[in-house]
Structures are given as C-alpha cells and as structure tokens.
Amino acid sequence: MPLKRIALLSLFAVASSLPTAAAQTSAFQTKLRTLSEEFWTWRATEQPFTNDDIPRIERAEPFVVHWAPGDVTQYKAKVDAFEKQWRALSAAGEPVADQVDYRLLGSAIARVHWELTVFPMWKENPFFYVDQSLGSVYAALLPKPPITPAREEIILSRMERMPYTLEEGKKNLTDIRAPYVRATISELKDIEAQMQQVHDGLMPVFSDANKPRFEKAEAAAVKALMGYREWVGTRGKSTLPEKTAVGREGYIWFLRNVALMKYTPEDLLRMGRQEWERSVSFETLARAASTGVPDVPFYGTTEQQMDAEKANELAIRKYMVTHGVLSDPAEVRHYYYLPIPPYIAALSFMGVTDDLTGPSRLGEDGTSYKGTPRTTTNFWGAITGRDTRPLTLHEGSPGHYFQMAWSWHHPDPIRRHYYDSESNEGIGFYAEEMALEAGLFDDSPHMKEAIYGMMRLRALRVEVDVKLALGEFTLEQAADYLTKVVPMDRGTATSEAVMFASTPGQAITYQIGKLDIQRLMTDARQKQEESFKLQRFHDFIWLNGNLPFSLMRWEMLDDSSDVPPVAPSFLEAKRNSRAI
Numbered sequence: 113m114p115l116k117r118i119a120l121l122s123l124f125a126v127a128s129s130l131p132t133a134a135a136q137t138s139a140f141q142t143k144l145r146t147l148s149e150e151f152w153t154w155r156a157t158e159q160p161f162t163n164d165d166i167p168r169i170e171r172a173e174p175f176v177v178h179w180a181p182g183d184v185t186q187y188k189a190k191v192d193a194f195e196k197q198w199r200a201l202s203a204a205g206e207p208v209a210d211q212v213d214y215r216l217l218g219s220a221i222a223r224v225h226w227e228l229t230v231f232p233m234w235k236e237n238p239f240f241y242v243d244q245s246l247g248s249v250y251a252a253l254l255p256k257p258p259i260t261p262a263r264e265e266i267i268l269s270r271m272e273r274m275p276y277t278l279e280e281g282k283k284n285l286t287d288i289r290a291p292y293v294r295a296t297i298s299e300l301k302d303i304e305a306q307m308q309q310v311h312d313g314l315m316p317v318f319s320d321a322n323k324p325r326f327e328k329a330e331a332a333a334v335k336a337l338m339g340y341r342e343w344v345g346t347r348g349k350s351t352l353p354e355k356t357a358v359g360r361e362g363y364i365w366f367l368r369n370v371a372l373m374k375y376t377p378e379d380l381l382r383m384g385r386q387e388w389e390r391s392v393s394f395e396t397l398a399r400a401a402s403t404g405v406p407d408v409p410f411y412g413t414t415e416q417q418m419d420a421e422k423a424n425e426l427a428i429r430k431y432m433v434t435h436g437v438l439s440d441p442a443e444v445r446h447y448y449y450l451p452i453p454p455y456i457a458a459l460s461f462m463g464v465t466d467d468l469t470g471p472s473r474l475g476e477d478g479t480s481y482k483g484t485p486r487t488t489t490n491f492w493g494a495i496t497g498r499d500t501r502p503l504t505l506h507e508g509s510p511g512h513y514f515q516m517a518w519s520w521h522h523p524d525p526i527r528r529h530y531y532d533s534e535s536n537e538g539i540g541f542y543a544e545e546m547a548l549e550a551g552l553f554d555d556s557p558h559m560k561e562a563i564y565g566m567m568r569l570r571a572l573r574v575e576v577d578v579k580l581a582l583g584e585f586t587l588e589q590a591a592d593y594l595t596k597v598v599p600m601d602r603g604t605a606t607s608e609a610v611m612f613a614s615t616p617g618q619a620i621t622y623q624i625g626k627l628d629i630q631r632l633m634t635d636a637r638q639k640q641e642e643s644f645k646l647q648r649f650h651d652f653i654w655l656n657g658n659l660p661f662s663l664m665r666w667e668m669l670d671d672s673s674d675v676p677p678v679a680p681s682f683l684e685a686k687r688n689s690r691a692i
Contacts, residue, residue, distance in 0.1 A: 138206070138210070140201065140202075140203070140206050140210055141210055141213075143201055144201060144210065144213055144214060144217065144526070145525060145526060147194070147197055147198060147201070147217065148213075148217050148525070148526045149525070150194075151194050151217065151220065151221070152220075152529055153172075154190060154194075155169070155220070155224070156169055156170065156171045156172060156175075157171070157172075157175070157178075158178075158187050158190075158224070160227060160233075160234070160240070160243065160244060161177075161243045161244055161247035161248050161251060162243055162247070162463070162615070163243065163247070163462060163463035163464070163611060164463065164464070164533075164611075164615070164618070165463060165464040165466055165468055165512070166468075166512065166516075166530060166533055166536045166537070167530045167533075168251060168468065168470075169470075169530070170470045170471060170472055173265075173266060174269060175266075175270075176269070176273060177244050177245065177248050177270070177273055177277050179234065179241065179244055179277060179280045179281065179284065180280045180283070180284075181280075181283055181284055183280075184228065184234060184284065187224070187228055188228050188229065191221060191224040191225060191228065194221050194224075195221050195225075195681075195682060198214075198217055198218055198221055201214065203215075208666060208667055208670065209524075209667060211666075212659065212663045212666060212667050213524065213526045213527070215372065215663060215675065215678070216526055216527070216531055216658075216659065216660075216663065217526065218369075218678065219369070219370055219371075219372055219531045219532065219660065220529065220531055221682070222369035222370045222682050223370045223531070223532070225369075225682045225683055226365075226366060226369075226370055229683060230358070230362055230365060230366070230683075231358050231362060231366075231616065232287075233614055234284055235284050235285055235286050235287045235288075236285070236287050236288060236289045236292060236356075237288075237289065237292040237296075237614055238281065238285055238288060238292060238293060238296045238340075238344045238347075239292060239295060239296040239299060239614075240281065241277060241278055241280070241281030241284075241285075241340070242278075242296065242299070242300070242337075242340075242462075243462070244277050244281070245273070245274040245277040245278050245281075245333075245336075245337075246274065246333070246337065246459070246462060247462050247463065248270045248273070248274075248277075249267060249270045249271050249274070249333075250456075250459045250462040250463060251463075252266045252267045252270055253267065253453075253455055253456055253459070254456065254465075254466070254467040254479075255467050255469075255473075255476075255479075256450055256467060256479045257317065257453065258317065259314075259317050259318070261319060261322075264318055264319060264322050264326075265322075267314075267326075268322060268325055268326060268329055271326075271329040271330060271333050272329045272332070274332070274333040274336055274337070275332055275333065275335075275336035278336050278337070278339075278340045279336075281340070282340075282343060285347075287353075288347055288352055289352060289353050289354070289355065289356055290348065290352040290353065290354050291354060291356050291586065291587040291588075291613065292356065292614070293344055293345075293347060293348040293352060294348065295587070295610045296341075296344050297341060297344060297345055297348065299461055300337060300340075300341040300344075301341075303334070303337050303338065303341065304334060304338065306458040306459065306461075307330065307333065307334045307337070307458070309454050309455065309457070309458035310330070310454075310455045310458050310459060311327075311330050312454065313453055313454035313455030313456075313458065314326065314330075314455050315327075354586070355583065356580070356586075356587060356613045356614070357580060357581055357582060357583035358581050358616045359581075359582070359583065360377065360581075360582055362581075362616075363377060363578075363581040363582065363616055363617070364376070364377070366616060366617045367617065367676075368676040368679070369676070369679060369682055370531075370532055370617070371532045371534055371617055371621075371660060372532070372660040372662045372663060372675060372676060373534070373624075373660070373662060373674075373676070374662070374674055374675075374676050375624070377578050377581070377582060380574055380577075380578050380620055380624060381574065381575060381578055383574065383623065383624060383627055384571050384572070384573075384574025384575050384578075384620070384623055384624075385571075385575070387567070387570075387571040387574075387623055387627070388568060388571035388572055388575075390567075390571075391564050391565075391567035391568045391571055392564075392568060394564050394567075395561055395564035395565060395567075395568065398557060398560040398561045398564055399561055401557050401560070402557035402558050402560070402561060405557050405558065407558055408498040408499055408556065408558050408559065409498065410485050410486060410487055410497045410498050411485040411497060411498070412485075413484065413485075414449075414451050414482060414483070414484050414485065416485075417449060417482060417485050417496075417497070417500060418448070418449045418450070418451075418482070420499075420500050421448065421449040421480075421500035421504060422446075422448055422449070424500050424501050424504055425446060425447055425448065425500075425504055425508060425509050426446075428501065428504065428505065428509055428510065428547065428552065429509055429510070431547075431550070431552055432510060432547075432550075435550055435551075436645075436646055436647045437546065437550055437646060437647060437650060438510055438647060438650045438651065438654065439647060439650075439651050441518055441521070443474065443517075443521055444514055444517045444518050444521075445469075445474075445475065445476065445477045445478070445517065446477045446478070446509070447477065447478040447479075447480065447504065447507070447508030447509050447513040447514065448477055448478070448479060448480070449479075449480050449481075449482045449500070450479050450480070450481055450482070451481070451482065451483075452465060452481035452482060452483050453481070456481055457481075457483065461607075464507075465480070465481040466478070466479060466480040466481065466507060466513075467479045468512055468513050468516055468517075469513070469517065470520070471520045471528060474517060474520060474521070478508060478513035478517070480503075480507060480508065482496070485497035485498075489601050490601055490603070490604060491569070491598070491600040491601055491604045492604070495562045495565075495566070498559075499556065499559050499562070501547075501552070501553070501559065502544060502559065502562055502563055502566060505540075505543045505544050505547050506540040506541065506543060506544055506566075507540065510543050510654065511539065511540035511543045511544075512536060512540050514654070515536065515539050515540070515654050515657040516536070516657070516658075518654050518655055518657065519654075519655060519656070519657045519658050521655075522655060522656070527656060527658055527659065528658070529658060530658060531658055531659070531660065532617075532621070532660055533618050533621040533625075534620075534621040534624060534625040534628070534660055534661060535625060535657050535658055535659055535660055535661060535664075536621075536625075536657060536658070537618075537621040537622045537625055538621060538622065538624065538625015538626050538628060538629060538661065539625065539629070539653065539654065539657050540622070541570055541622040541623065541625065541626045542625070542626040542629045542630070544563055544566060544567075545563065545567065545626070546650075548560065548563050565598075568598060569594075569598050569600065570622040570623045570626075571623050572593075572594065572597055572598060573608070573612070573619035573620065573622060573623065574619065574620045574623050574624065575593075576590045576593060576594060576608075576609065576612055576619060577612050577616065577617065577618070577619035577620045578620065580609075580612055580613050580616065581616040581617070587609050587610060587613045588609075590608075590609035590612065590613065591605045591606040591608075591609040592605075594608055594609065625661065628661035628662075628665075629653060629661065632653075632661060632664065632665055632668065632669075633649060635665075635669060635671075636649055636668060636669060637649075639669060652664075652668060661674070662674035662675045662676075663675065
C-alpha cells in the first residue's frame with residue numbers, strides 16, 4: 113500500500129476499535145440518534161453566524177435569517193423541549209460509547225441555552241446583527257469560484273434579507289453594552305467603500321440575468337448598514353454599561369455544561385502561565401540556535417506562495433505517515449491556497465478567509481484565500497508570507513480541514529458535528545508542536561522561532577479569556593496586554609480582544625486542548641505499555657476530533673473522572689451556580 117495515501121481502511125479500523133455495543137443498533141441508540149438528527153436539523157435554522165470558521169454549519173435552502181423578538185421566544189421554547197426529550201432518555205447502564213454520545217448531545221443543547229439566556233449577545237452586542245446579516249452573505253461567498261446560479265440565488269436572498277435582520281436587531285438590543293458599541297462603529301466605519309469593493313468584485317462574475325437584482329439588493333444592504341451604524345452611534349451617546357464579563361458563575365457554567373471541563377478559572381490561569389513561560393524560554397533557545405542563519409525571505413508572488421503551500425501540504429502528510437505519526441485517509445482531500453477574490457478581501461473583517469467545505473462537500477478541497485505576500489508587521493502575515501507550513505499545520509493539514517473532513521466521515525453521525533472548540537482548536541495547536549517535535553522544522557531554525565511565537569500567543573490567550581470573562585480585564589486592557597506581551601500588532605490584538613470578549617471560553621481552547629491531548633497520550637502510553645502505538649492514538653483523536661477531551665478520555669481509557677456530572681437542569685444550574 114503506497115505511503116502517500118493510506119486507504120480509508122485505517123479510519124474504519126480506528127472506528128471499529130472503539131468500545132461499542134453489539135453490532136445491531138440498540139433501542140437507546142435509535143432514540144438518541146433520532147433526537148440528535150431532529151436537533152441538528154433545527155439547529156441549522158437557528159444557529160447564529162459568527163466570525164469563527166470552525167462552527168460554520170451547512171443550512172438547508174431556502175434558508176432565511178430569523179431574529180425577531182418572537183423568534184427568540186420560539187427558540188427558547190424549542191431548546192427547552194429538546195432538553196426535556198434528552199433528559200427523558202436514560203443512558204445509565206449503556207455502553208460507554210453511547211453514554212459519550214448522550215453527553216455530546218447534552219453539550220449541544222446547553223450551548224443553545226448559553227447563547228440565548230446565559231450570555232445573550234443577541235441583546236447586548238450590536239455587531240451580532242452584522243454577523244447575522246452581512247455575515248450570512250459572507251458565508252455564502254466563501255466557497256471557491258465559480259459562483260453558480262444556485263449560489264447566486266443564496267447570496268441574493270441573504271442580501272435582500274439584510275435590512276430586515278438589522279431592523280430586528282434594533283428591537284432586540286435592550287441591554288446594549290458600550291464596548292460593543294465602540295467595536296461595532298469601528299468595524300463599520302469604512303463599510304461604504306468595502307461594500308463598493310464587494311459590488312465591483314461580484315458584478316463581473318454574476319450572470320447577466322441576476323445583475324439588476326444584485327445591484328438593487330446591494331444598494332439596499334449598504335443603506336441599511338449605514339443606517340444601522342448611525343443608530344448604534346446614537347445609542348453610544350447615552351450612558352451604557354461598560355460590563356462585558358459573563359462573571360465567574362457564568363464562566364464555570366460554560367466550562368461544566370458546554371465544554372464539559374472540570375477546570376476552575378484558577379486552574380486555567382496556572383496552566384496558561386506555565387505554558388507561556390515554556391514557550392518564551394524555548395523561543396529564546398531557538399533564537400540562539402539560529403544565530404548566523406539567514407532569515408527566511410518572503411515569497412515574491414502569490415503564485416510562489418501557492419506553489420510552496422501545495423508542495424508543503426503534500427510533504428507534511430507524507431511525513432506524518434512515513435514517521436508513524438498519523439494516517440492519511442484517502443477520502444480526505446487537500447487544503448490549498450488561492451488568490452483572494454476582491455469580494456472576500458473587502459469583507460475579511462467578517463471572519464477567517466477560508467472554506468473548510470462541509471459534510472455534503474467531502475469531494476472538494478479546502479481553501480485558504482491569500483493576498484500578495486509582502487513584508488509586514490501583521491502577526492500572521494509575517495509567518496505565512498515566508499513559510500506556509502506553520503499555518504497549514506493548524507488550519508489545513510493535519511489541522512482543521514483535515515480533522516474536520518475526517519470527522520465528517522465518522523460512522524457515528526452524532527460525532528460529525530461541532531460541539532466546542534477545545535477539541536478542534538486543541539488539535540490544530542497540538543499539530544504545530546507535534547510536527548516540530550517530529551522533526552519537520554529541523555531544516556529551518558527561524559521557523560522554529562515562529563512556532564514558539566505562536567505558542568506564546570496561545571498561552572497568553574488563556575489569561576486574556578479568563579480575565580475578560582471574570583471582569584479583570586476590559587476589552588481595551590486585553591488588547592493592550594496582547595500588543596505588549598505577545599508582542600503583536602495593535603490591529604490583530606484588538607480583533608482578538610473583541611472576539612474573546614464576546615465568546616468566553618473560546619480563547620482557552622487552543623492551549624488547554626493541547627495540554628489535554630498531551631496528558632491523554634501520557635496516560636494511554638503508561639496504561640497500554642508496549643501495545644501503545646502513536647499513529648493509532650492520533651488516529652483516534654483525529655477521527656473523534658469533535659468530542660471534548662474529557663469524553664475522549666472516558667472512551668479511550670475508561671476514565672470518566674474528567675467528565676462533569678449532568679446538571680439536573682441547565683438553566684437551574686445557572687441560577688444555582690454560586691454554589692459551584
């Protein structure tokens with residue numbers, strides 16, 4: 113069997129090694145999978161758009177954004193009904209794999225409670241409705257060209273919906289917070305010029321039949337965005353709460369019920385600080401090792417960068433297989449760079465400029481859009497402009513695209529969905545140091561420095577996440593801290609601070625997820641002794657890459673000690689969270 117592409121047999125070998133019940137589907141499995149399918153079908157109609165690429169979800173067309181006050185009331189009633197059905201199922205005595213699936217679905221239900229009730233951005237953050245309106249269009253623009261007639265219809269219908277969604281937002285924003293007002297006004301300050309770029313980029317590629325409709329919809333969208341910016345600015349002139357923190361009780365509620373972690377905020381801070389110290393010391397040693405070595409030049413053109421990334425992606429996958437690190441399933445396609453279209457470049461502030469495909473598009477390659485590489489102070493551009501490997505490891509192969517495509521092939525449909533970023537981002541971050549320690553960067557001492565610099569950032573994100581959530585950092589203080597201590601450019605630092613303030617628990621996932629993988633590997637190797645196989649271990653992690661690591665540990669080692677107990681009621685647990 114060629115080393116370049118291992119057949120999907122490895123995937124099914126990993127899946128069949130899991131501790132499962134009898135081959136026949138049990139009554140419990142049937143009920144749980146039916147409920148899961150009903151929940152995820154509904155979730156695709158309700159899940160908010162965000163600037164994060166990992167939770168992007170496929171939506172059945174014709175999809176329409178609904179965020180009127182009455183819609184929120186219906187969403188709350190619906191998730192209450194799903195929780196009631198979930199709790200009516202008894203997982204006690206079922207095989208561990210089925211109990212894991214049961215807790216997974218509970219995590220997904222708890223996340224909806226988090227979004228609607230515990231940390232309701234829909235009534236505090238005006239940019240939430242920019243995400244639901246312009247963000248919905250951006251998501252439809254991200255798959256690589258050409259834009260088919262079917263996709264034109266999706267883009268047009270979502271653009272035509274934008275004015276209505278922004279008006280719905282004005283009615284819902286009853287507890288608006290000042291830092292989010294400032295951030296929204298800043299993000300929309302150049303929206304006229306940005307939308308003109310979208311217009312100029314799409315007009316040549318849209319069909320002649322749809323161009324008049326597009327021009328009308330785009331003009332109405334621009335007018336609505338400008339009016340919304342003015343409305344938000346007016347609200348900012350009044351005295352608004354500065355508080356964005358969810359608070360200790362709310363943060364722990366998220367950790368226990370959504371992320372399925374037992375860590376306390378103090379545990380997280382200690383873990384992040386130790387890893388920051390390690391990354392700084394290792395980076396210092398790497399700098400000494402690269403003394404006298406010429407720096408890595410920037411790629412001269414986008415074509416050179418694209419060619420390098422394509423070769424590097426193939427080389428990384430081959431290296432992982434030849435060194436017994438990770439399998440390369442044949443059905444997982446590739447992750448390539450493409451020149452960024454102007455209509456995506458103009459809206460890059462709306463989220464990561466990539467397309468990780470989806471469950472219905474498994475035959476397509478993942479895509480990352482890039483501009484012309486050039487000397488820059490931008491934290492990420494200074495890395496990818498000289499060597500594509502560090503970010504390909506995290507975002508592409510064997511990181512996000514590779515892991516998610518593999519997980520979308522999982523024989524258990526419950527495990528094909530996104531639940532919490534700790535597993536996905538933890539794997540992406542772990543992949544960087546995994547490749548570093550496996551020797552992939554031995555040819556480039558300066559890129560070792562870059563890897564350690566990325567490690568510094570991810571470790572500091574833990575502190576920023578926790579302190580924003582607990583109210584120990586304001587949004588501006590978080591941006592100042594990242595600018596000074598990473599160090600990184602102010603623009604990137606501010607973008608990170610805004611995202612982390614509005615998504616508590618997300619920024620810890622890189623570092624804490626990586627540490628959980630390392631701890632799990634250590635315990636698996638100690639328990640399995642001579643029978644431990646690194647490639648088999650990694651294959652299990654990647655295939656099950658949507659599971660929180662507490663659940664992976666339960667299934668792999670029959671150790672449920674990391675799994676928090678099920679709360680008698682998710683929202684009652686929030687009301688009683690001071691007792692935690």
